[in-house]
Amino acid sequence: MVERRVEPSTATVGLMLPAFADVAALTQTERAERWTLRGPDAALDGLCAALGLARPQRLRATVAGSRAAFWLGPDEILALAELGAAPVDFGAGSDGAAVEVGDKFVGLDLAGRRADAVLASHCPQNLSLAAFPVGKVSRTLYAKVEIVLWRRGASSFRIEVVRSFAPYLVAALTAAAEDLAALDRR
């Protein structure tokens, strides 16, 4: 089965994403295609293979080129791909499901000297490098909204957030960054 192509909307978060240069910079990522992959491991193997990716292990991501797959749960993967590539053929007869959710999420990159502190201000997880090493991905919370958090570097994170929650999340991250910048100035 070749999945139906749905052009993701051009809508952005609609907010300025200020950079607190010495704290952290927040940028909206390029629009992307995204899929929720559900099913048993064997089906997920096939669905990930259709994207050219290995199936991620628990709380980890796999990356190949501009594509990535995040482990969200024992039967759930969130896959990302940049726009414009050939349509993905997930094949027929699989007992898994691949649902295109490109417009469900907005991607945000948070990077900078104190990116982990900005996140830790409202994220309940332990974000130390020992507990949340580079390459780890987890669905969690930031303030009142659910996010998917992927650590790409010691102080570089990718956040996937449901589109309608994005303005709140950006405001909360901005406020946290402002607070940290103010503390630094003291």
Added chain:
Amino acid sequence: MLNIRCPYCEEDRPEIEFRNAGEAHIARPDEPDRVDDRQWADFLYTRDNPKGWHAERWRHVHGCGRFFNAVRHSVDDRILLTYKAGEPKPDIERMLREREA
């Protein structure tokens, strides 16, 4: 705040990522049309409310999304263990005795 071990993520996670989902090991009658109203009402509504150790369902709703079971003390919130959905109810008394031994 409680730290709860998710048996699917195999990590201790903060309570805010979870939802409590009531008493565990409530089996739906195999043949619902063969039980009377009283038994059906019991299945739907009658629950234990112990002061002490209690097996209950939790869901890692802001994490992996999975339901699992936890043995929690209803007075002081200590959690004895968590285990995956579908696994049999542990022998709580025996576990406590072994812990004290």
